[in-house]
Amino acid sequence: MMKTIRWGIIGLGKIANSFATDLQQVTGSELYAVASRSQEKADEFGKKYNASKCYSSYEELAEDPQVDAVYIATPHVRHHQDTLLCLTNGKAVLCEKPFAMNLAQVEEMISAAKEKNVLLMEALWTRMMPHFKFVKEELESGKYGAVKTLTADFCFDADFNPEGRLYNKDLGGGSLLDIGIYPVFCALALLGNPEKISAKAKIGKTGVDEEIEITFDYNSGTEAFLSSSILKDTPTIATLICENGMLVLNSKFHHTDKVTAILNGIKVEHDFAYTGKGYYFEIEHFANLLREGEKESPLMSYDFSRTLIKTLDDIREEIGLFYE
Numbered sequence: 045m046m047k048t049i050r051w052g053i054i055g056l057g058k059i060a061n062s063f064a065t066d067l068q069q070v071t072g073s074e075l076y077a078v079a080s081r082s083q084e085k086a087d088e089f090g091k092k093y094n095a096s097k098c099y100s101s102y103e104e105l106a107e108d109p110q111v112d113a114v115y116i117a118t119p120h121v122r123h124h125q126d127t128l129l130c131l132t133n134g135k136a137v138l139c140e141k142p143f144a145m146n147l148a149q150v151e152e153m154i155s156a157a158k159e160k161n162v163l164l165m166e167a168l169w170t171r172m173m174p175h176f177k178f179v180k181e182e183l184e185s186g187k188y189g190a191v192k193t194l195t196a197d198f199c200f201d202a203d204f205n206p207e208g209r210l211y212n213k214d215l216g217g218g219s220l221l222d223i224g225i226y227p228v229f230c231a232l233a234l235l236g237n238p239e240k241i242s243a244k245a246k247i248g249k250t251g252v253d254e255e256i257e258i259t260f261d262y263n264s265g266t267e268a269f270l271s272s273s274i275l276k277d278t279p280t281i282a283t284l285i286c287e288n289g290m291l292v293l294n295s296k297f298h299h300t301d302k303v304t305a306i307l308n309g310i311k312v313e314h315d316f317a318y319t320g321k322g323y324y325f326e327i328e329h330f331a332n333l334l335r336e337g338e339k340e341s342p343l344m345s346y347d348f349s350r351t352l353i354k355t356l357d358d359i360r361e362e363i364g365l366f367y368e
């Protein structure tokens with residue numbers, strides 16, 4: 045019989061709600077415990093999603109021997125400390141993106157996971173989604189020929205709130221780490237590491253990047269044009285122009301259910317309809333790895349997470365954006 049994975053969630057904000065909603069659809073996974081800095085919030089969230097335990101401190105959840113896996117859903121700046129808390133208590137950890145604030149923190153997290161011999165994965169859900177796997181396989185098949193350009197953006201018009209995590213530098217604010225990470229991920233996962241990175245950004249009055257444009261240059265001649273913004277709404281599409289055709293990951297490319305493929309002049313619309321919000325796939329993937337005793341995901345490997353955060357570090361250096 046399939047072992048049920050008892051999940052805990054730390055940090056009960058927006059994404060924790062989406063995750064808990066999808067978790068209920070995943071066979072063999074249950075929401076066992078939730079932890080907030082506020083008991084009232086934990087109780088309310090726990091009641092909504094039927095959690096057995098509702099804690100008013102992250103430590104209590106991390107120390108609960110019944111918890112198998114913890115989903116870290118706190119602001120970016122806390123990912124490092126909250127992940128280490130859970131790993132040192134022997135819990136498997138699925139931590140939201142960005143994995144941490146910089147490569148040094150990610151290295152510490154990976155070392156702790158190895159030392160404790162537990163599973164750790166960055167929750168970059170797009171990598172587990174059917175549409176993205178399809179596009180990656182199509183490109184790897186070679187039938188599209190070389191990629192000439194990738195254009196990908198992730199933008200939305202966020203209300204200005206200097207205290208909120210999008211604009212607050214102390215909480216790791218800015219567009220790059222929150223949403224620019226998706227176009228960057230897309231380029232690294234589909235095209236590999238670029239030889240040259242250039243970037244320019246609009247730094248706002250709270251000191252974070254409100255908009256950024258990034259170019260990746262590859263020795264092969266391939267170019268990637270990537271951007272993100274918290275100042276405007278765009279369809280958020282990823283387009284790959286190739287020698288023999290093109291692939292379009294349609295609106296909200298990071299979790300779309302529609303890919304348009306044109307190969308040698310023939311257009312096909314591919315449908316990857318799914319129920320829920322799209323977090324199902326990463327939850328199922330992680331739970332399966334845990335059941336199989338794996339310590340690292342083959343889809344979001346440690347090396348890939350290292351490359352991703354190092355690339356974000358390099359881009360931030362280019363635009364002169366440094367966090368404490």
Ligand SMILES: NC(=O)c1ccc[n+]([C@@H]2O[C@H](COP(=O)([O-])OP(=O)(O)OC[C@H]3O[C@@H](n4cnc5c(N)ncnc54)[C@H](OP(=O)(O)O)[C@@H]3O)[C@@H](O)[C@H]2O)c1
Nearest residue numbers: 055056057058059060080081117118119120140141142222
């Ligand atoms: N994969 C995705 O699609 C996706 C989407 C959105 C966000 N994310 C990621 O998930 C993380 C959380 O994003 P979110 O939109 O859910 O944020 P959010 O709504 O602000 O929730 C974050 C939670 O973290 C806890 N927290 C701990 N220390 C905090 C502090 N100093 N200030 C504010 N909150 C603090 C709070 O929970 P308690 O009060 O309960 O302790 C808060 O509710 C981010 O790293 C983001 O990149 C991922």
